[in-house]
Amino acid sequence: MKIVVIGGTGLIGTKLVAKLTEHGHEAVPAAPSTGVNTITGAGLAEVLKGADAVVDVANSPSFEAGPVMEFFTTSTRNVLDAEDAAGVEHHVGISIVGTERLADNHYFAAKIAQEKLIEGSGIPFSLVHATQFFEFVGGIADEGTWDDGKVHIAPVAWQPIAAEDVAAILGRTAVGTPLNTRIDIAGPDEVRMDEFFRTALAERGDTREVVSDPHARYFGSELTERSLVPLGAATLGQVHYADWYATQAGR
Template structure:
């Protein structure tokens, strides 16, 4: 099976290409470095020739509200148009658990707009909503650091997932029949977000104080108890945070 991975050289995309290749599929990474530009459409027709499935894990280079909306609308629109012309039979997209619960967040709104394009395309699809990646713990702590040098984190539910698990679930989804709906995926353990960051930063030797702050914002959005975790059924990854972090430190 030929599977094209849009954003195939990034964190998730590179893992996807490797996993799919290990299982005998023709996994083709599509990114500017491989001659494919989804914003201009350059190289799309060529890379999608003969493709059975497309997995789109491309991300915007800018998180500025207008830029991220433009990226996902333009990139996804071009990809879907090229897929229709190439006869692609399954489109797999990745999004974020809780997008619909934080509509004031510009990045989440852009992901919702992307999903609407996918649903309206007429191409059979599967959407995978993931919780935050374990790989982003340091960046999230930096985002939550105030001028006082302390990390302000809300005491809400938190269930991070490892990128390896995300890639494995995306790969399984891609080679299966289109779901024409979404699934939620998360790590195997649920934590209190503030307690998690307190322990995670200490394990990294990061001496910043983690302050429990119910009004702390997550990339501009104030959180409720279950803003960032699945509500209802979810597919869980296998990698626990402590084991994952220990493996990264080797």
Template sequence: MKIVVIGGTGLIGSKLVSKLTEHGHEAIAASPNSGVNTLTGEGLAEVLDGAQVVVDVSNSPSFEADAVMEFFRTSTGNLLAAEKAAGVGHHVALSVVGTDRLPDSGYFRAKVAQEKLIRESGVPFSIVHATQFFEFVKSIAQEATRGDTVRLSHALVQPMAADDVASAVGRTAVGAPLNGTVDIAGPEQFGLDELVRKAFALRGDPREVVVDASAPYFGAVLEERTLVPAGDALVFETRFEDWLAAQPVPAN
């Protein structure tokens, strides 16, 4: 099966291409570096020729509200139009658990707009809603740091490893279109502050984590269960502590 992975050189995309290739599929990593630009449409017709499935795991280079909205609307619109022209039978998109519950976040509004375009496109589709990745915990902490203090909400998160995300997206890509969504998550729930505190303890980071219910997350204030699946979810087994222990310790 020829599967084109948009954003195929990124964190999830590179893992996904490897997994699909290992299972005997022709997985094509498409990105501006390979001559495929979804914002301009460059290279789309050529790379989609003969493709049965397109997986979009690309992300906006900017999280500023107008920029991220422009990225997802333009990129997704161009991609879906090219898929129709090429006769692609399955569009798979990676999105976020809680997308429709955070209207105050420009990023999440853009993801809602992306999903709407997919649902209304007429192309058979599957949308994978993932919880936050373990790999982004460091960035979340850094964004919330002021001096030596990290202010975070105690809202629940159920994070997962990027490798598990890639596995879930790959399984979805080789299956029949859902014409709907599937939620995926890790095995444990933490308060957001608790998750970062655990990471700091295991890494010997001296920063103090303070609970602040009004601390924003991608520009929005969280309710307790905004970021965890509201119903059934496909739960993966990798635990945060085990994943973190397997990561190389950064040099001082």
């Protein structure tokens, strides 16, 4: 199969292209660096010629309300229009577990708008909702650090996943029959978010104190007990955080 990966040079995209290639597929990374710009539409028609499926893992360069909404809606419309013209028969999109529960969050609202475009496009689709990635643990801790130098984390359910597992599941989804619905994916272990960060930072030699704060915000949004984890059935990754962290060079 020819599978075009929009955002194919990023964290998930590079892993996905590698996995698809290993399994004998023609995986084509599409990004500005490869001559494809989904905002202007440049290069889309050419890269989608003969494509059987498209996986869109592109991310917005800005998380501010206006720019993030503009990115996801403009990019997605252009991709879907080009897919329709090229006769692509499967669009796979990635989103976030809990988007509908945190619709006040600018980024989540933009992902909801993106999903609606995909669902209404008429192109067979699959939506993969993922929990947060292991790779962003450090950034989340920094985001949660207040002026007191302490990391404020909500004591809620947390089930992060390795980017490697996300790429593997996206790959299996892309080569399969379109689901025309969404699936949730998460890591193999559900833990308390505050306890997770307390342990994870200690393992990194990070001496910041982690404060269990019910009102701590997650990228601007206050959380409820299960805002960030699947509420029902989910496909689970295989990589545990401790095993993943043990493999990280220069940690």
